[in-house]
Amino acid sequence: MAERPPGYELPLLLFGAFRSIVDATHADLAERGHPDLRPIHGFVFQAIGVRGTTAVELAARLAVSKQAAGKTIANLEKQGYVERTASPTDARAKIVRLTVRGVEFLELSARAFDEIQTEWAEAIGEQRLTELRSDLRRFAPGELFRLDAPGWLGSER
Template sequence: MATPDRPGFALPLLLLAGFRTLIDDLHAELARQGHAELRPAHGFVLQAVGPAGTTASDLGQRLGVSKQAAGKTVDRLVALGYLERVDDPVDARRKLVRMTARGHDGLRRSAIVFDELRDSWAATLGADRVAAIEDDLRRMVPADVFHLDVPGWFGG
């Protein structure tokens, strides 16, 4: 209703809507699988922490936000049981951020569900069309933007 069949707005709106659709579907399914508290941003954070773990400063750099912001996000994920902080044995300043078992579970399930959602798109659109969308976007999106998993860019 508020929307635009104005030509200029269609493409960005469709990209956003496509992303949102995927994320909504993902979280509906994750909630069913015992991860109701996992918010859209959290998947990207877990992804950025990675299996090896990292530090708050490094996490901030990966996500393109300040170390303070990264620290606060880690606090929340720690409170939810997805991450834990451990002292670095070789550098007393550092605190390693690592995924807990629950964190690993959440991330693993996210990837699986995303795969299923992609398959369901492929079932409607055709696998080649989905692959074509991916190829086209990969060509149009600068690598540094593609490689940025940052959640909060939208409102920043």
């Protein structure tokens, strides 16, 4: 019987697989006209959502400072991915919304993730991929989109 690998290997393998998927997706996105976006921006776009959000709400969703959220919004606005509009309910607040370019990024990234999933299914088989997904859901319960990952990764807790 083979010796059991050390416990630290499992999270590193999971992270490596995650990194592989995200890197492949961003390489595809770069080829399709989005070379300046990074993995963090996918979290930002998801946190902005289809209705938009304020900078304060965005910071809370991402678990980052208001300053960090504001800087990210400003950079994405310069690149044409988001726009700020007046809030219909609060004259002091601005709503951050995805532009057509921001929505395009999300659509292209979804397509790239689907293509990678197809490649994995071809490599290990559809049944194994289904079982892997089921097992991962068992060990990663709760929200599928943990938008607070940016803050969690950068936290000094």
